[in-house]
Amino acid sequence: MLVAKPAEPHNLVVRGARVLDPGEGIDGELDVRIDDGMISELGSRLDTNAHRIVDGDGLVLAPAFVDPHVHLRTPGREDEETIASGTKAAAAGGFCAILAMPNTDPIVDSSAVLGSLIETARLEAEVPVGFLAAISKGQSGAELTEMVELAEGGAAGFSDDGMPVTAPGLMRRALQYGAAAGRPLAVHCEEPTLSRGGQMHEGAVSAELGLTGYPSVAESVMVERDLALAAYEQRPLHVLHVSARESVDAVRAAQAAGVGATAEVTPHHLCLTDEAVRSLDSNLKMNPPLRSADDRGALVEALRDGTIQAIATDHAPHARHEKEVPFEAAPFGVTGLETAFAALWTHLVEPGLIRLETLLERMSSGPAAIYGLRVPRIAPGEPANLVLLDLRSSRRIEERGFRSRSANSWLLGERLTGNVRLTVAAGRVVHES
Amino acid sequence: MTDIRVVRDDLLPPRTGERRHLISISDLTRDDIERLLATARSFARSLEREMKKLPTLRGRTVVNVFYESSTRTSSSFELAAKRLSADTMSIKAAGSAVDKGESLKDTALTLGAYDPDVIVIRHPQIGAAQLVVQTTRAHVVNAGDGKHQHPTQALLDLYTLQEEFGRLDALHVAIVGDVLHSRVARSLIQALALVDARVTVVGPPTLIPRGIEAMGCESTTEIDAIAAADVVYVLRMQRERMQEGANYVPSLREYTARWGVTPGRLREGQKVMHPGPMNRGVEIDPRVADAADALIETQVRAGLLTRMAVLYDLLTTGPVGVKAQTLHEVA
Numbered sequence A: 001m002l003v004a005k006p007a008e009p010h011n012l013v014v015r016g017a018r019v020l021d022p023g024e025g026i027d028g029e030l031d032v033r034i035d036d037g038m039i040s041e042l043g044s045r046l047d048t049n050a051h052r053i054v055d056g057d058g059l060v061l062a063p064a065f066v067d068p069h070v071h072l073r074t075p076g077r078e079d080e081e082t083i084a085s086g087t088k089a090a091a092a093g094g095f096c097a098i099l100a101m102p103n104t105d106p107i108v109d110s111s112a113v114l115g116s117l118i119e120t121a122r123l124e125a126e127v128p129v130g131f132l133a134a135i136s137k138g139q140s141g142a143e144l145t146e147m148v149e150l151a152e153g154g155a156a157g158f159s160d161d162g163m164p165v166t167a168p169g170l171m172r173r174a175l176q177y178g179a180a181a182g183r184p185l186a187v188h189c190e191e192p193t194l195s196r197g198g199q200m201h202e203g204a205v206s207a208e209l210g211l212t213g214y215p216s217v218a219e220s221v222m223v224e225r226d227l228a229l230a231a232y233e234q235r236p237l238h239v240l241h242v243s244a245r246e247s248v249d250a251v252r253a254a255q256a257a258g259v260g261a262t263a264e265v266t267p268h269h270l271c272l273t274d275e276a277v278r279s280l281d282s283n284l285k286m287n288p289p290l291r292s293a294d295d296r297g298a299l300v301e302a303l304r305d306g307t308i309q310a311i312a313t314d315h316a317p318h319a320r321h322e323k324e325v326p327f328e329a330a331p332f333g334v335t336g337l338e339t340a341f342a343a344l345w346t347h348l349v350e351p352g353l354i355r356l357e358t359l360l361e362r363m364s365s366g367p368a369a370i371y372g373l374r375v376p377r378i379a380p381g382e383p384a385n386l387v388l389l390d391l392r393s394s395r396r397i398e399e400r401g402f403r404s405r406s407a408n409s410w411l412l413g414e415r416l417t418g419n420v421r422l423t424v425a426a427g428r429v430v431h432e433s
Numbered sequence B: 001m002t003d004i005r006v007v008r009d010d011l012l013p014p015r016t017g018e019r020r021h022l023i024s025i026s027d028l029t030r031d032d033i034e035r036l037l038a039t040a041r042s043f044a045r046s047l048e049r050e051m052k053k054l055p056t057l058r059g060r061t062v063v064n065v066f067y068e069s070s071t072r073t074s075s076s077f078e079l080a081a082k083r084l085s086a087d088t089m090s091i092k093a094a095g096s097a098v099d100k101g102e103s104l105k106d107t108a109l110t111l112g113a114y115d116p117d118v119i120v121i122r123h124p125q126i127g128a129a130q131l132v133v134q135t136t137r138a139h140v141v142n143a144g145d146g147k148h149q150h151p152t153q154a155l156l157d158l159y160t161l162q163e164e165f166g167r168l169d170a171l172h173v174a175i176v177g178d179v180l181h182s183r184v185a186r187s188l189i190q191a192l193a194l195v196d197a198r199v200t201v202v203g204p205p206t207l208i209p210r211g212i213e214a215m216g217c218e219s220t221t222e223i224d225a226i227a228a229a230d231v232v233y234v235l236r237m238q239r240e241r242m243q244e245g246a247n248y249v250p251s252l253r254e255y256t257a258r259w260g261v262t263p264g265r266l267r268e269g270q271k272v273m274h275p276g277p278m279n280r281g282v283e284i285d286p287r288v289a290d291a292a293d294a295l296i297e298t299q300v301r302a303g304l305l306t307r308m309a310v311l312y313d314l315l316t317t318g319p320v321g322v323k324a325q326t327l328h329e330v331a
Helices: A083-092 A111-124 A147-152 A168-181 A204-209 A216-233 A245-256 A267-271 A274-279 A293-305 A340-349 A356-362 A365-370 B030-046 B072-083 B104-112 B128-135 B151-165 B183-194 B223-228 B252-259 B286-290 B296-316
Strands: A012-021 A026-035 A038-043 A052-055 A060-063 A065-070 A095-100 A129-133 A157-159 A185-187 A237-239 A261-265 A386-396 A415-425 A428-432 B061-066 B087-092 B118-123 B139-145 B172-176 B198-202 B218-220 B231-234 B271-273
Touching: A012 A356, A012 A386, A060 A356, A065 A083, A065 A340, A065 A365, A083 A095, A083 A111, A083 A129, A083 A415, A083 A428, A095 A415, A111 A129, A111 A147, A147 A168, A157 A168, A168 A185, A168 A216, A204 A274, A204 B183, A216 A237, A216 A245, A245 A261, A245 A293, A261 A293, A261 A365, A267 A293, A267 A340, A293 A356, A340 A356, A340 A386, A340 A415, A356 A365, B030 B151, B030 B183, B030 B296, B061 B072, B061 B104, B072 B087, B072 B118, B072 B139, B072 B151, B072 B296, B104 B118, B104 B128, B118 B128, B118 B296, B128 B139, B139 B151, B139 B296, B151 B183, B151 B271, B151 B296, B172 B183, B172 B223, B183 B198, B198 B223, B271 B296
Parallel strands: A012 A052, A012 A060, A065 A095, A095 A129, A129 A157, A157 A185, A185 A237, A237 A261, B061 B087, B061 B118, B118 B139, B172 B198, B172 B231, B198 B218, B231 B271
Antiparallel strands: A012 A026, A026 A038, A060 A386, A386 A415, A415 A428
16 A cells, blocks of 8 residues: 555664654663664664664654655646655655645546556655545545545545535445445545635634634534544544644544544644734645634644544645745645654644653554554564654754755744654665754 | 925934835834824925925835725825825736736836835735735835735824824724725724724624624624714725625625615714725715715825825834734744
8 A cells, every 4th residue: 555666675773762662662772773674673782783873872763753644746746746755855754654645636536547656656755655545536526436446456545635525425425435445534624615715714813814714613514524424324534634623522522422533633733823824924824724722722632632643744835936925825735744743842842732752653653543554663573664853953944955846834934843863664764864 | 495304303213224114004003103193294284385295205216016906095105105206106917017927926026126115015915015025125015905904094094083083092983894805994993903092893794804803893783883983984895805605795785774874873973984985875875975074085185195104204214113024923
């Protein structure tokens, strides 16, 4: 399901790092040896087997990250991102696996398009990448895609991300028929007649700025509807990029009622509120929009208590000329692969809002489990999927220096602490700094 | 002829280095507003002279760029610049490279290459003035950006009120109509709040933005509430901004019947303002528009003076309090 370009696995010893794998219950200063891309041994003063040694002194070695939600813009907008550039960005962000959304041009709604993407990924993906296919043909919300054939062709899941599945009847059919495909269903929850023309969260800030409001309820009524359908059909459902307190409440209630509901949240919704939009910076325009401080608090709480299992960047590259327009004319979306960990370390962990262990889990095992991907673990016999983190050094986020082809980051100009020093994905060193 | 200078004791010395703009009333302090109104009053006296032109901004260049139709605002900015002896250039979207699909950024870069001192911009999209700030070295005056702000309109309205009532403090203004789509309302509510006036917004529930009270006003859907105000400020029913099928009001007929400003809904002698252009018979009864109590023509005259004051202030005196724009603040 995940594909990358074939390459020789590496041999390596990471020496003296604080090894932190919450899932394995490991937290201690250890050496980790990798033989032929597999973790072979953990311990003190390991025999290096004449491998290359990486000094981990003062650094944290953790399971590498998994991003369940990126836009690679391929096919169709290779000027904004390619599989090569997007996976390089992922490597720089500490990710060992990413999942790409199907809202490309053409849309990934047939095994022909999916097959050609997988072929391209075999030639150029630096880190393993999986592709979701659309729920409906052309993401038009009218007819189901050939979900079984797409699943057999390697689709990692199904989503009409970017667009809601508006008709409840079709959503129900997707839940029913999706069972035969056996891959997760992920929904972008937005009631279009409530969000129409919406530019930002509806509230005091939108009232003052005059930007058309996109109310929380436009998201939460769809979350509630989709979870009601999932409950009725007794099918699991993954809710993409939740932004509102009411949506979190709906997911929590569904989980309590025994529905297999999972949810993800983006770094920008965890770090910012609608107050940031006062700058009218088009790099603060995204869908769903940044919401109130109360919503942000609910998201952080849900991340902490596990109602939200995954952090997803919703990395959405845009050409510079398309963002260098008045706020109202700009497209939705911001990049995130290369800044996710640093943003969350700086804005959530350092101020004490969540623990580092929680962050690491929600960026790695949480998203992997939702899509049934192999969970990155630091244990002998496991493939090496590791990230070496420097929690002390800081850097200023600038347009130069992104591996992504686009630089529409919400963090431009900001100084962040927490750098990715080394990424090992599927047994290979894919990033070093 | 000697240079007629506006002299005020508290006039701040010219500031160099920091580039100032007028994008939003929220960038101003009360002191800024009082200084601008005082400057406008001085210009009122100077315009009573036979020789109306002042040499103050000789050699300066003011470029007006209008992407939306406008009579009052564009003409008064142009005349304001000319009265102060600045060179002016006015560009309308129609007939310019904009017709050929040129982006706002490229238009701004092109105009910026002439090194204008001030760019006055009107644009249908929120954030347009900000983009010009980022793209050129000129002082930027926002002459209306979408539903966001129209700060010089608010300043001329304050000037009009001050002239009429001799004070702004504790004045009660009822703003009636389509507040949701009105940049005029947003700027005016902020400006009136800054000078400690009281504001009540009145209109259909669908056209009062949720959360508007946080700007420092009261809100009601009851048209009878206007009787308690010193001034009734009537907003234009912005038909061109009504998205089709959005159902803000079922019909203009019903709007007029319920929220139209008619003689019967006003107290004797109650003052009425309107930013223009009016839809007579929709939001304002023609009898109200033509009555002696309407300050609508006074507003137009105040527009010239206030815009002169803004240009003068940006180019010669202290800050029109625009803070350095930070990218954004992380909560």
